[in-house]
Amino acid sequence: MARLNDDAQWIVLMGFLISFSFFFLALVINQSTVVGQTTAESVIEFPKNDIRDVRHVIGESVNLSDNFDVVKNDITVLSMNRKSSVVWYDNNTGTNKTIEIHYNNGVTAYNETWKLP
Amino acid sequence: MTNDSAVLSIDFLAGFTIFIIAFVWVISLIPGLLIGLQAHTIDYDAVAYRTGVILVEDPGEIAIIEQNIPVPWESFTNNNSVARFGLAVSKDTPNILSEEKVNQFFCTTVFYPIDYKNKTIFGNYHFNISFHDADRNVDRSIGDVLPEGYGYIRRLVKIKGASNATINAINYKNNDQNVTSHTFSILINTPRLYTDVTDPSYQIDPVKDQIMINITNLTSTKSNLTANVNLTNISVMSGNQYDFYGDDGFIPYPSSITLDFQNSSLPHNVTEDISIKFSPKLFQGLYYGIYDPALYQPIFVNLTFDLDGNSTFLNNTWSSPFDYNYDPANVTQPQLRDAVVEVAIW
């Protein structure tokens, strides 16, 4: 069998070369435009204001000794129904007086213990 | 034998032409890809948001080299002493700004644009940070003029005002007509101020906020109306005694005491009223070397008035020092007023 004529392979190879470099360039450029988007989305996703707010209201509710359980149920139920987050806190008045706070909105979990004097 | 007759086949030319035309067309599409890179505004809004958070929710930090001296960053005039700017009163009170920090931050004689880029924005961007005090209708800003397009964030804040005491001199008049020198003393009980109110948003903190004393109605305390009155000595005591602007001329902290809104020296002539402003640097100097605020001693400020004739005058040595405390009848308490901070980055 006669040897296959492969003189013109260089044309196709040049074509492939251009294609691959084009792909690479496009990939690099595509990744660079995403950086700003993910920053804003991650800011929205992290519940900074929610956690601060819950800590503040729990701090206030601890001072209401007469209605502590009612307010605790309020906060727990409203968090679950309206904010889709689990909030639980407890006021330990034993020998070590502490307040424990647990927050979990499915993506971010936050736990804190306050030691009282 | 190689063919070097320089005659190319037509087929080769046709194929090569098609290839070259397609190649040229594809290359011309590349600038269209790069258009996406021109959209820098995506980055600017994120940086503006971050700068806004650092300014409004962070109290700032002094540099490592100065961390032996526990004073807030706004008391340093050397820009190398600040590691990061932040305007909040404390870490636990976001969105509540301290007036001293705001004044120092917008002071263009202390910091250069490169300082703001290194210590707040953390990047090489053009910026314009502006502050609008809604109650007093005051605008302050630093940075360049705003261009057409920029990244932007607006934060709403409260700014904590200073406390001051207005003292009606007639309530503190002594009845001894035969003396020419009278002393009025004021007590700033720092440990009590810290324990009576623990919320930094409403606390009177002499080490961080300025204190102003206005004494009015002084002529009504004089029995001898022709006597000329001079404030000759202000002594501030906390454990050890320091005499400022006194006879020995010892002035360790310039402009830490301001009389009648000018930087005047002693003796200072007094007629109807007098106002004395104490900058926090004075009390930071008094407590220098004490790292634990629980060990701060109360401060006594004694004002000595000398008259050129015998007369009664403002004097409370026969009763008790004026207590600068949280009683609204004595002292106008710190108030929070609305303000807006805007950050633009491009």
Next chain:
Amino acid sequence: MVIGDGGQLYTIEGFAAALIMIITAFLVVNATSVYTAGDTHINDMQLEALGSDALKMMDVASNRTDEKTPLQDIIENLDTANRTKFQTMFLNYTNASGSGPRHDIQFNASYTCRNVTVNINSTAPFAIIHSRNLTGSEHTVRATKWVIVDKAVCDSNVKQNRAVLVEVLLWRD
């Protein structure tokens, strides 16, 4: 005469290379996405920061001696005057402009509380005020704030300290 068809190879190779390049270019150019400002959610982030800040400022008392914060006072005595006060305060905070761009922010405010007698542990919303009716086609962002009020809320008629969640939906016209 023999037709020399050895050069057809070049033509075919040329076509093949051209086809490869053009298909690649087509795929690549089609795949680049143009990000509009809405896709990046930056406006949402700015609006959410503004709404949270406004609610937080409304819940801070100006003086230490104030019994209630402005927001607590409004929720506890929710009459027409206080509803208008909520609207005025909130719009003042969000639309107050410094040197930045003009804002045309509309909102819809309500508070949610928990039922204790009928349907225990269900929640019910109560309207505060809105600046315009929601048509459903607005792109809204929600900002919330916890408030403790001394009031008989939801289906309870006992005046006691209760926690309610103030929710404000914000959007730009």
